[in-house]
Amino acid sequence: MRAELPRGFLGPAEWERLDAVAGIASREAFADFESPDGAAALAEAEILLAAWGAPALTAERLARAPNLRMVAYTAASIRAVTTPAFWERGILITSAVSAMAVPVAEFTFAAIIMCGKDVFRLRDAHRRARGQGGFGTRIGLDAPHLGNYRRRVGIVGASRTGRLVIDLLVHAGFQVCVYDPFIDAAEAQALGAEKMELDDLLASSDTVSLHAPILPETRHMIGAAELARMPDNAILINTARGWLVDHAALERELVSGRLSALIDTPDPEPLPPESTLYDLPNVVLTPHIAGAQGNELRRLSDLAITEIERYVAGLPPLHPVTAAELDRIA
Secondary structure: OOOOHHHHHOOHHHHHHHHHHOOOOOOOOOOOOOOHHHHHHHHHOOEEEEOOOOOOOOHHHHHOOOOOOEEEEOOOOOOOOOOHHHHHHOOEEEOOHHHHHHHHHHHHHHHHHHHHOOHHHHHHHHHHOOOOOOOHHHHHOOOOOOOOOOOEEEEEOOOHHHHHHHHHHHHOOOEEEEEOOOOOHHHHHHHOOEEOOHHHHHHHOOEEEEOOOOOHHHOOOEOHHHHHHOOOOOEEEEOOOHHHEOHHHHHHHHHHOOOEEEEOOOOOOOOOOOOHHHOOOOEEEOOOOOOOOHHHHHHHHHHHHHHHHHHHOOOOOOOEOOHHHHHOOO
16 A cells, blocks of 8 residues: 555544554555565455555465455455455455545535536636626626526436435435436436436536446447537536546537536546646636545545444445446446
């Protein structure tokens, strides 16, 4: 694990909880298990508390971890650490994806609200026009596409994050529709949304927010044809992954000015410095900050430690991940 794990994820309260239920082989965060200290810790460990940058648990490393029974992962996707050999060993792995979903959903909800009022473009216009009038509500009086009253939001992917966003939107009075091949109309209705096919969702939504996983079949699921179905002045928000979007097609639409976008996860990431998207007035680029930042990391470690506490107490895990789920999760 990267050296920032103890500083970012674990404070005195977290260490106290771990000390209460387990003997800690090392308080260092290992970026590899090949160093003498890393190899010794791996050989001793029954539980690994892992995060971004943790070494993949290959067959060779697992052969040097005879006692390993559990991995408590303090981030979302477990793909980076698991291998076929890992699944063959039957080791329990838990994910903090449900904790990570919270800040992403909050950020996305705020983005929907702010972009619905074109806050960032109007802020920039206000800076340029200071002292020249054009202040306040008059700016948007002749722009009927602005605002959030009866705004229709399409959610692509009823993931944990997608479901949290749906809940926030429904309680705020938005009209919500959802596309996800793994849910039916009744489940969508229970969430407060209308289930739609992707083409229909794109054509009828004022804002589209992406929350689908990275899978072979989701590569560029939003391409030129899909973007063309979106109505004029519609907004695309991507706090998932750039993998989902054909960015060449998106750039053409954004350069034309027909659509707007808030992109937290571009492709490639980061965008090259010459990218047109940096300077377009209808584009908001943020540097992959929707997920846990600062003190929000403690939400992830709190959940991972809870999983460890449950394991030690003989209780079932809250958020286990199985190999069978890999074809539908990030």
